Structure formats: structure tokens, C-alpha cells
Amino acid sequence: xxxxxxxxxxxxxxxxxxxxxxxxxxxxxxxxxxxxxxxxxxxxxxxxxxxxxxxxxxxxxxxxxxxxxxxxxxxxxxxxxxxxxxxxxxxxxxxxxxxxxxxxxxxxxxxxxxxxxxxxxxxxxxxxxxxxxxxxxxxxxxxxxxxxxxxxxxxxxxxxxxxxxxxxxxxxxxxxxxxxxxxxxxxxxxxxxxxxxxxxxxxxxxxxxxxxxxxxxxxxxxxxxxxxxxxxxxxxxxxxxxxxxxxxxxxxxxxxxxxxxxxxxxxxxxxxxxxxxxxxxxxxxxxxxxxxxxxxxxxxxxxxxxxxxxxxxxxxxxxxxxxxxxxxxxxxxxxxxxxxxxxxxxxxxxxxxxxxxxxxxxxxxxxxxxxxxxxxx
Amino acid sequence: xxxxxxxxxxxxxxxxxxxxxxxxxxxxxxxxxxxxxxxxxxxxxxxxxxxxxxxxxxxxxxxxxxxxxxxxxxxxxxxxxxxxxxxxxxxxxxxxxxxxxxxxxxxxxxxxxxxxxxxxxxxxxxxxxxxxxxxxxxxxxxxxxxxxxxxxxxxxxxxxxxxxxxxxxxxxxxxxxxxxxxxxxxxxxxxxxxxxxxxxxxxxxxxxxxxxxxxxxxxxxxxxxxxxxxxxxxxxxxxxxxxxxxxxxxxxxxxxxxxxxxxxxxxxxxxxxxxxxxxxxxxxxxxxxxxxxxxxxxxxxxxxxxxxxxxxxxxxxxxxxxxxxxxxxxxxxxxxxxxxxxxxxxxxxxxxxxxxxxxxxxxxxxxxxxxxxxxxx
Numbered sequence: 001x002x003x004x005x006x007x008x009x010x011x012x013x014x015x016x017x018x019x020x021x022x023x024x025x026x027x028x029x030x031x032x033x034x035x036x037x038x039x040x041x042x043x044x045x046x047x048x049x050x051x052x053x054x055x056x057x058x059x060x061x062x063x064x065x066x067x068x069x070x071x072x073x074x075x076x077x078x079x080x081x082x083x084x085x086x087x088x089x090x091x092x093x094x095x096x097x098x099x100x101x102x103x104x105x106x107x108x109x110x111x112x113x114x115x116x117x118x119x120x121x122x123x124x125x126x127x128x129x130x131x132x133x134x135x136x137x138x139x140x141x142x143x144x145x146x147x148x149x150x151x152x153x154x155x156x157x158x159x160x161x162x163x164x165x166x167x168x169x170x171x172x173x174x175x176x177x178x179x180x181x182x183x184x185x186x187x188x189x190x191x192x193x194x195x196x197x198x199x200x201x202x203x204x205x206x207x208x209x210x211x212x213x214x215x216x217x218x219x220x221x222x223x224x225x226x227x228x229x230x231x232x233x234x235x236x237x238x239x240x241x242x243x244x245x246x247x248x249x250x251x252x253x254x255x256x257x258x259x260x261x262x263x264x265x266x267x268x269x270x271x272x273x274x275x276x277x278x279x280x281x282x283x284x285x286x287x288x289x290x291x292x293x294x295x296x297x298x299x300x301x302x303x304x305x306x307x308x309x310x311x312x313x314x315x316x317x318x319x320x321x322x323x324x325x326x327x328x329x330x331x332x333x334x335x336x337x338x339x340x341x342x343x344x345x346x347x348x349x350x351x352x353x354x355x356x357x358x359x360x361x362x363x364x365x366x367x368x369x370x371x372x373x374x375x376x377x
Numbered sequence: 378x379x380x381x382x383x384x385x386x387x388x389x390x391x392x393x394x395x396x397x398x399x400x401x402x403x404x405x406x407x408x409x410x411x412x413x414x415x416x417x418x419x420x421x422x423x424x425x426x427x428x429x430x431x432x433x434x435x436x437x438x439x440x441x442x443x444x445x446x447x448x449x450x451x452x453x454x455x456x457x458x459x460x461x462x463x464x465x466x467x468x469x470x471x472x473x474x475x476x477x478x479x480x481x482x483x484x485x486x487x488x489x490x491x492x493x494x495x496x497x498x499x500x501x502x503x504x505x506x507x508x509x510x511x512x513x514x515x516x517x518x519x520x521x522x523x524x525x526x527x528x529x530x531x532x533x534x535x536x537x538x539x540x541x542x543x544x545x546x547x548x549x550x551x552x553x554x555x556x557x558x559x560x561x562x563x564x565x566x567x568x569x570x571x572x573x574x575x576x577x578x579x580x581x582x583x584x585x586x587x588x589x590x591x592x593x594x595x596x597x598x599x600x601x602x603x604x605x606x607x608x609x610x611x612x613x614x615x616x617x618x619x620x621x622x623x624x625x626x627x628x629x630x631x632x633x634x635x636x637x638x639x640x641x642x643x644x645x646x647x648x649x650x651x652x653x654x655x656x657x658x659x660x661x662x663x664x665x666x667x668x669x670x671x672x673x674x675x676x677x678x679x680x681x682x683x684x685x686x687x688x689x690x691x692x693x694x695x696x697x698x699x700x701x702x703x704x705x706x707x708x709x710x711x712x713x714x715x716x717x718x719x720x721x722x723x724x725x726x727x728x729x730x731x732x733x734x735x736x737x738x739x740x741x742x743x744x745x746x747x748x749x750x751x752x753x754x
Contacts, residue, residue: 009407014622016405025402025576025623028393030386030703063578064441067618068600075598095599102599193619199402201440201578201621221452221598222472222479223445242442242570244578244621245391246402326407 011328012143015344024253025246037237052179060230061204066170066191069203072224076215082134087118090144120153135164141171141297144331148297155183198254201247272298274342281355286370304372305336323357388705389520392721401630402623414614429556437607438581443547443568446580449601453592459511464495467521497530512541518549518674521708525674532560575631578624649675651719658732663747681749682713700734
């Protein structure tokens with residue numbers, strides 16, 4: 001069969017991964033075998049090192065999507081009588097609120113506009129107003145709009161007030177700097193298929209060892225019992241339940257490439273260049289990014305839909321896809337948007353190419369200008 | 378790099394899969410993309426058809442290992458005030474008991490010897506003795522020892538007494554016949570990396586549509602909310618949270634090969650031949666299978682350890698592995714055993730070869746006879 005190249009994924013994940021990463025899945029590993037368990041152990045060590053966790057932190061892998069790992073962290077690390085403050089400026093923050101409700105953890109939902117970051121001042125005020133709050137659950141990069149919240153400032157507030165901090169770093173880990181030595185936190189959560197550029201299928205929680213050890217017996221779930229997963233792995237070197245062996249092998253290969261690229265600084269720089277190239281090219285076509293530059297994370301960019309009556313997302317998506325690029329729908333509640341990811345095994349040439357594909361698509365659709373409606377006053 | 382063949386996995390999963398199945402992972406799929414969602418839908422249709430589920434049953438896929446899907450089924454389908462009878466003759470039955478305890482579902486643990494099957498008579502008596510039981514949770518093939526429980530008889534008892542039946546068919550689905558038209562049940566659970574010969578990373582629940590629809594609001598977990606997963610997928614064609622896209626693509630390829638082989642009858646026949654060839658060859662070496670032939674499922678065989686003082690499992694395992702075969706440790710509490718799987722993309726030649734490798738290993742280790750200690754009276 002003759003077939004063109006696979007389309008490039010410009011989404012918040014799954015991403016386009018390297019062929020080398022995918023080829024690591026061409027082998028079947030036994031989950032009881034020492035060779036496989038050495039891979040798991042090496043991944044955990046490397047992930048702790050990426051967060052500068054030293055001896056104080058451990059990494060617990062968890063089967064499933066990143067959301068499973070987030071739920072595992074909340075269910076284990078927040079005691080049943082705890083109360084969680086969620087600075088809420090997007091869909092992934094709202095998901096944490098939903099998880100807390102399923103788990104019967106009291107939640108204080110702190111609404112923030114979708115285009116504004118969560119700040120240390122706002123969190124400090126909320127903590128001052130409600131001393132019963134035990135933990136803050138923060139989404140570092142909220143990819144609903146694509147913004148970056150002030151993790152560093154909020155971590156200092158949490159430390160000063162003696163509150164636990166659980167960070168959903170799904171879309172930032174390995175791309176943006178996180179040093180738990182200077183940004184104190186209880187746990188951060190990410191997944192295989194994001195900025196590490198592995199394939200999806202497992203998440204992980206990097207957690208302070210003492211916090212994890214104190215969490216025994218909290219979990220609402222056997223499968224997501226983080227403490228039990230950790231204790232069993234310490235004792236046996238194995239996962240408790242069948243691991244996604246091919247996904248784990250691909251993550252090992254992906255981390256090797258991450259290290260060879262130059263680690264987080266290099267990966268973050270590549271994504272930043274991707275993001276700048278994309279925004280610059282799209283501006284020339286008349287598109288307007290939703291966020292101010294100061295809060296835009298270099299992960300995914302939300303653009304306003306053109307106001308031209310010929311524009312319709314499904315048709316636009318389909319035509320850009322036919323030109324080799326898979327975009328992502330918007331996730332904002334108030335305005336019509338779409339999103340373009342900057343992450344994965346792609347460089348700024350790919351960003352120039354997608355801008356060219358979008359340009360050609362607009363012409364195909366007879367859309368003269370990509371400019372959105374005037375901004376509401 | 379020159380390297381020998383990868384070892385063959387003779388375990389209850391992960392298995393040795395075909396190259397074609399693994400090669401299906403050499404492509405990155407977008408989780409929002411119509412092409413990928415069509416794959417998910419086709420897998421669900423095919424899985425319902427394998428169980429002869431018709432219009433009355435639906436299939437809900439679930440990220441994670443099979444245990445996640447088992448927990449999801451219990452947490453959703455057993456109401457919070459329900460009571461679950463678990464005929465318990467092995468490690469996977471004990472895991473369901475543990476899940477019930479995590480989920481605060483009352484559980485009636487019915488102990489059965491590890492080498493005896495759960496029978497309709499035993500379940501009927503237990504249901505008669507405790508009318509507060511609402512559901513039976515049955516492990517079809519208990520791979521702790523490798524036996525097959527009487528699903529068909531127990532299903533009739535459950536129907537006659539009006540009890541729900543949830544079947545962990547992890548190690549039997551697609552290999553042993555299950556026809557929900559004649560074996561009525563509420564739900565059966567299996568996973569990608571077992572007898573369908575996909576790679577591990579997702580489970581699924583094949584469930585009566587009316588039972589699932591009545592389960593809204595029961596779940597203890599957002600990530601494992603089966604009803605929400607189903608409702609969202611019906612509405613959008615998409616998974617709620619990032620699917621393990623490569624695992625899903627591999628499962629599609631694996632099911633295509635399953636159908637081409639001749640479906641469940643052909644797969645079951647191949648495994649039965651594998652199992653018979655293995656047991657026959659091992660008997661010649663002096664090994665004794667733990668189970669009577671009538672209860673042995675053609676999935677994995679437990680053999681007693683040789684009584685020769687030169688035998689030690691780790692050394693035996695390592696030497697057999699060096700000869701290309703990965704065995705599995707025993708999981709029985711009372712006697713020393715090891716297990717050899719009969720499933721995966723392997724045929725009876727592989728079984729003859731592993732017997733030859735075990736024979737050579739015994740000679741290497743200076744073990745004259747593989748005979749176990751005399752059976753206790």
C-alpha cells in the first residue's frame with residue numbers, strides 16, 4: 001500500500017513522537033522479568049532527577065491516562081477530612097474539582113478568568129479567608145487556554161501557610177523548569193505522552209517520600225492506591241498489576257532522547273521557538289492569540305476563530321488535516337477558538353509548514369481574512 | 378547491534394504478540410481524530426460480537442490494566458448498598474474481595490480449595506444461606522492455579538435466584554466460548570493484552586445496556602466511572618481522557634488477526650493443543666501438573682517444583698530464560714510450584730521447544746528427576 005506521511009499532531013497529547021520511540025515498542029517484555037523491572041526503576045530515577053527531587057522525593061508510576069494519576073494523588077495525599085483549594089481557570093482545574101467531589105474531599109473552588117493566571121496573591125487571600133483548607137491543587141499549565149499559572153509564587157505561599165501543594169504538571173513537566181528544591185511541593189503529576197514525548201498509557205506522581213509514607217490507608221481505590229503501588233514496587237521491583245510494557249519501553253527511549261537533546265532547558269527552548277514561530281506566522285495571516293504574551297505557555301496556543309462567515313471549525317479542521325496537520329478544537333466556554341500545539345517531536349520548520357497549510361486552507365475556503373470579531377470592550 | 382531473538386513469554390500476560398500487532402504501534406494517532414475514534418468504535422463492536430452480545434450489551438473500554446476495569450465494574454454495577462459473593466479459589470478472586478473492601482461494598486468471601494473449581498451447587502448454597510447477597514463476582518479462569526470455574530452453571534443459578542453476575546473473564550475471553558445469550562450475565566471484563574493477543578494497557582467491560590444505564594452515579598471514582606465513560610463516548614465518539622492510542626491501534630490489528638484465524642473456536646483450539654503438548658512433554662520429564670485434567674484451563678499450567686535439592690526457582694528461571702523462554706513463578710500459598718503459559722502468538726512447536734529447554738536446564742543444574750515430592754495423603 002502506498003500512503004503519504006502520517007499527519008503531524010499539533011495537540012496537547014497524544015503527540016507526534018520520534019520513530020525511535022515508537023520502535024522501542026517492537027519488543028514484548030515480561031512484567032516479572034528483571035530486564036523490564038530495571039527499565040521501570042531507571043525511569044523513576046530519571047523522572048525524580050528532572051524535578052531535582054534528590055533523596056527526598058520518589059516517583060510512583062500509575063497505569064492509565066494522566067487523569068488517573070491526578071486522581072490517585074488527590075485520593076492518597078489529601079486525607080479524607082482534608083479540604084482542597086483549586087485555583088480554577090480552565091477545564092483541567094475543573095476536572096480536579098470534579099475528582100474531589102467524587103472522592104468526597106471538601107473543595108474550595110476559586111474561580112479565575114480563563115485568560116488570567118492564578119497568582120500567589122489570590123491563593124494567599126483564599127487561604128487567609130478559609131483556614132480549614134489543607135491543600136492547594138494547582139494546574140501548572142492550563143491547556144484549556146494554554147496559560148501558565150504562577151507555580152513558584154504559589155508554592156512559597158503554601159509553604160508560608162503550612163499547606164500541602166499538589167501540582168498537575170501534565171503539560172509542563174520536562175518542558176518548563178520545576179525545581180522542587182526551590183519550589184517546595186508535596187507532589188507533582190505528569191504522564192508519558194506529554195512533553196517527555198513518549199506514547200500515552202501511563203502517568204506518574206513525583207511525591208515527597210514522607211508525605212507518601214504518611215498516606216497509607218487513605219486511598220478510595222485499590223487500582224489507584226499510590227502508597228500500595230509504591231510499597232509493592234519497593235519490595236518486589238515490580239508493578240502490582242500488569243504494566244503497559246510497550247508504553248514503558250517507549251518512555252525509556254523517549255527519556256534517552258530527552259537527555260541527549262539537553263534535558264529540560266533544551267526541550268523548553270525548542271518548544272518556545274516553536275511557539276514564537278507559530279504565533280508570528282499566524283499573526284501575519286490575521287489570527288489573534290487569545291492570551292497576552294506574558295501568560296502564554298509554550299505548549300499550546302489558543303487562536304480566535306475568524307469572524308468570516310465562511311469559517312466553520314469542522315471543515316477547517318478537515319482541510320488542514322488533509323494537508324498533513326491535526327489541530328485541536330478550542331475549550332473555552334465564552335468565545336469560539338481553536339488550538340494549535342507546539343509540543344512533540346517537531347521543530348519550528350513544522351510550525352512554518354502548518355502556518356502555510358492554514359494559509360492555503362483559508363484560501364480554499366474563500367476566507368479573505370483570518371481576523372476575529374473585534375474584541376468586546 | 379546484533380542480538381538474538383527476544384525471549385518468548387510463557388506467562389499469563391503480557392504475552393508474545395505478533396510482529397504485525399506491534400507494528401500497528403508505529404503510527405501516532407490523534408485522540409480527537411475521526412480515524413482513531415472509528416477504530417475505538419469498531420473494537421467495541423467486535424468485542425460485543427465475540428461475546429454474542431447483540432443489541433442488549435455494550436462494550437466500555439477503560440484505560441489501565443485489567444484490574445482497573447474489574448474495579449470499574451464493581452464500583453459502578455454494584456450499588457453502594459449491594460453485597461457481593463466471591464467464590465474464592467485463588468489470587469484473582471482474592472483481589473476482587475480486596476477491591477470490594479476498598480469500595481465499601483459488603484462482601485461474602487466463599488473459600489474454595491485452590492485446586493477445586495467453583496461450582497453451581499456451592500454458589501447456590503451460599504446464595505440460599507444469605508439472601509442479602511445482590512451480586513456474584515466470578516473469576517472465569519483463575520490463573521493463580523490455572524483452573525476454570527463453572528461459569529455456565531453459576532450463571533443459571535444467578536438467573537434463577539435473581540442475582541447480578543459480574544465475570545472476570547480476563548484470561549478466558551476470546552479463548553473459551555462465552556455466549557451471553559445462553560450464559561446470562563450482567564458484565565464480563567477482560568483486557569487487551571490477554572487472549573486477544575494485543576499489548577497491555579487497556580481493559581474493557583462488556584455489560585448489559587440496561588444494567589449500565591441504571592448505574593449512573595454509583596462510581597467511587599471519576600477516572601473509573603464506567604457509565605460516564607460510556608455516556609461521553611456515545612455523545613462524542615471519543616474517550617473522556619487520553620486513550621492509550623498505540624495500544625488501541627495494536628488491539629485493532631490483534632482482533633483482525635483473531636478473526637482471520639477463525640475467531641474463538643480456532644484460538645481456543647490452538648491454546649488447547651499448546652496446553653496438551655506442554656503437559657505431555659513435561660510429564661515425560663517427570664513434572665506433575667498441579668490440577669486434575671478436568672479443571673485445567675488451556676491458559677496456564679501450574680507444575681510442582683522438583684523435589685531434587687538442586688532445584689531453586691530463580692536459577693531455573695534464569696537458565697530457561699537464557700534458552701529463550703520466560704516462565705512465571707507459582708502463586709499458590711501451600712506448595713512450591715511454577716507456571717508455564719500456553720497463550721500468545723505461539724503454537725505447539727514453541728511448547729515442544731520450551732520442554733526441550735527445560736530438559737536441558739535440568740541437566741545443566743544436575744537435576745536427575747523433575748519429580749516432585751510425593752503427594753501428601
